[in-house]
Amino acid sequence: MTGDPERLVSSASGLDRAVLASAGSDAPSHRARGAAAAAVGLAGLAAGTSVLAASTSASAGAASVASKSSLFAVALKVGAVVLAVGAASYVAVDAAVPAKPVVPAVVAASAHASPARESSPPPVASGPAVPEVVAPEPSATLATPAAVAAPLRRAAAAPATVAALEPQPSSPQPRSKSFAGELAEIDAARRLLSSGDAKGALSAARAYATDHPGGTFAPEAQVLRVDALTALGDVAGARAEATSYLSRYPESPAAPRLRRLLEKE
Amino acid sequence: MHAVTGEWQNEGAASDDGVRLRRAFDAHFDFIWRSARRLGLTDSEADDATQSAFIVAARKLDSIELGKERAFLFGTVVRVVADVRKGAARRYETTGEVPDRADLAPAPDEALDAARSRAILDDVVQRLPMDLRTVFVLFELEGATMAEIATLLEIPPGTVASRLRRAREQFEVSMERYRKRGGAA
Missing domain, CATH: 1.25.40.10 (Tetratricopeptide repeat domain)
Structure with a gap:
């Protein structure tokens, strides 16, 4: 937008400038990226079929319940997977898992190999980032047990979360x-x-x-x-x-x- | 290590949702993490908050409009940050007092090291109410344009402008306090 004012970091001086510029080095660690990828089931994508198999077997019980309808089998499978992710994360929270999440090597490697990782994200809202059409039927979102290895919160100060668990x-x-x-x-x-x-x-x-x-x-x-x-x-x-x-x-x-x-x- | 073309194709075969999620993850992870950090969390809290945001996005993928992934993730992380910061914010409100952070007082010559500057930034930004904070962080720290912010937050451009103006005023007030403390130190 042409009417945008100049950024303060450019126009300010002294302390203001130093303070604003200090945000420039903010960046997530590889470890954090890997743990988050695992938590949403992305880490296993590189592993392809084996993960799919794991996902299928994990939701086999749910799917059999809905044997009447394949659509529902799919739905339940997705539900089960999401559950696996959510449950793993929140169980981890619940247990107040200490210290750092252990990111399996596979996870780290996979996250590391993400195609877009090397380039910085585009400026805010520069356009639709995901152009493809949504799948008419959700197929199984892949999750892996690796999610278990990614505790959500290490910080003690999350009263809302803790309260939510019970x-x-x-x-x-x-x-x-x-x-x-x-x-x-x-x-x-x-x-x-x-x-x-x-x-x-x-x-x-x-x-x-x-x-x-x-x-x-x-x-x-x-x-x-x-x-x-x-x-x-x-x-x-x-x-x-x-x-x-x-x-x-x-x-x-x-x-x-x-x-x-x-x-x- | 970065030869992943084949993997991408496999993903496509395995799951379109998986591809969509992965693209969103790759495109927005850094941005969401920086946002969490700048909106008031520590590094490790930002790790967790970003992870939370993507977990929510993963499970709500069906209801996220195509192209709105970034906005969804940002909105989510703002809420997570607000949850995490609630305790700290309450302390500020009740005391109305600048916490004792004498270590942050700048040296008179303003030869601040980066870490100290960063700590001051955290403090000053956290004093902004969340609606101003988001605009301030996006505009001043993330370098987003006002039009982009309006789109991302789904608010009118005029609102972005007024929030930015108020945020800057408050930022200045807080910075002035630091400058004075520095002078007195």
Whole structure:
């Protein structure tokens, strides 16, 4: 924009300038990048098939629950994987894992080899960074057990997160208004679903909606309800949730999957 | 070590979501980490916060509009930073006091080493309310244009301009305090 003022670091002098310029060396460590890649399941991508196999077997239990519909098998698989990631991370938090995450060599190497890593990221919002069209059906997002090796928080000062890990139903207040709290709840629901406890998942996903009207993960909670109901064989219930989801989030990338589901039966 | 073309193709076959996530990761990891750091976290807190942001993005990938990955990640990390900093912010609010950081007082000749400058920056930036802080960090430290910031934060350009102006005023006030302390030291 032509009307932008000059950056302070250019116009300032003395202490101001030194202080502003001191941010110039900020950069994440390779270790941090590797740990984060592992935590989101990217570390295993370079390993290709073996990771896919691991992912498949990890979610086999969930998939078998939904043997009626391959779409749901896929959905559950994704859920299970996400769960694996989330659970691993938060379990790590819960256990207050000390010190540094141990990044497996494979992870570090993989992150190191990321194609875009060497170039600095483009300026803020310089345009869509991901041009490809979204996959109509989510295929399994790859996760690896390496996520376990990446504790999320070493810092003690994360009260919101800690509180979130143990939702307190007895509390008179809504469980946790915090983002981390919502995250933990939705994680718990996913965990239940992928462990085959569709009933528990359903009630957790319903509790989420009750506790957080308009919550950050409201769409995800509703998709979880669809999947849980399907797993329970409640086709009518699943269809009702799917219909409601589509009316609320018609443009959501998850919508096509649910639409196809509704058309199917 | 960097010959990854084949791997990329495999990823494409394995998972489009995986590719999308990976691209977002490669394109934005550094930016998100720097943002976390500059918005008020320590290095290791920034590691964790960045990781959190990408975990959230990974699980919400379906609901993130294509091309909005950066905005989503940034918005997420801002919230994570706010969560982590809540305790510290509360301490500031109750005391209204500059924490005792005599070690940060600049030498009269302003021959500050980089680490000390960086510590002052942390302190000064953290005094800004989050809405001003994000704009300040993006504009002054990240070098984003005001138009880019408006897009990223989904706020009108005029709002960006006014937040930047107020942020600069507050930045100056805080810096003035440091300069005075330096003079008195």
